[in-house]
Amino acid sequence: MYKKKISYRLFIVLVIFWIMFTLDFSMWNLIAGVIVSYIISRLSFGIYYDIKGFKIKIPRFTVLIQYSLRLICEIYKASFFHIFRIIKKEYAPMIVEIELSTTDPLIITIIANSITLTPGTITIDSYDNKLLVLSIENDGEFGKSIERNIKDKFESILLRKDENIVSTDNYGPYSCSNGNNLN
Template sequence: MNIAAPDRREKKHLVAFWLSMMLVWVLLNASLSWQVVLAGAIVATLLVFIFPAHGFLFAGTRFTPQTPLLVLGYLWLFTRELVKSNLDVARRVIAPEVRINPGIVEIKTRLQHPTYRLILANSITLTPGTLTVDMIEDSLFIHWIDVTGKDVESATREISARFEHYLIQLSQG
């Protein structure tokens, strides 16, 4: 078996994977004591050696100075959409007459990397009133609380376009 040394790009991904694992470790432990950091470093190093082929989930991401701002923008957008959809569903529940027209719509995504498609599908599912049922290539099938003759383009625009805007920028760096 021929094991080649990792090239520069793979090394960057492994370092990013290690740093990500350390960040998760520290956040979960809520401590920067030397014991916690040392244990996290050991665990993160073991993970890098155990899972080098899988490396980094966000291998499609190029980390730039703009990346943290894009992540914060995406989190702000997600939070705003979450609140709006919660209020919409609550309004529908409280209303004297039931105003729902549930159905499944197809939306198209321009995202190429599977991790970003998964983030999009999960973001859609986490907002009340929508649920990602299936993903086939560049199509996501969404159960939607109020489908009124939506074609693919308008459903895509209403459900996923805002999320995709940030995810495309993140995946392209």
């Protein structure tokens, strides 16, 4: 049986977030932050990290910034299209199955969240690397154009090969094998 180890990186990040949220540098507040961060870091053992290191691989910060900007652009673009749809009262909801190229649970979760954030599409379910997406517009190609859009706009940025992925693992790359996403 492993002895529970605390991840100091996670602990420091949590303390920084606590300070940023409260912006109170009094002693009692800092002590409370340290205690809460320690408890959360301790409870995250086995979920977020284990004895080998972190269970997930996080994309690089620059990639995340680039992805967020693209996502915000897509949200606004889709919102304007949705306003026209409301005015014209055009809707034909359909469910599309999208198969992603990746099997990384974190990337699948990010893409599923982005799909739901974009007006006009909602992720209903996911299994393996497939996503069930509800779209308000029938593209007339059995969802092919929706799949193409999602792959080009979202997946392509996150999946510019592995050089964009930072392994947070101290013992080399390690990907989560039992991560559940969305469910």
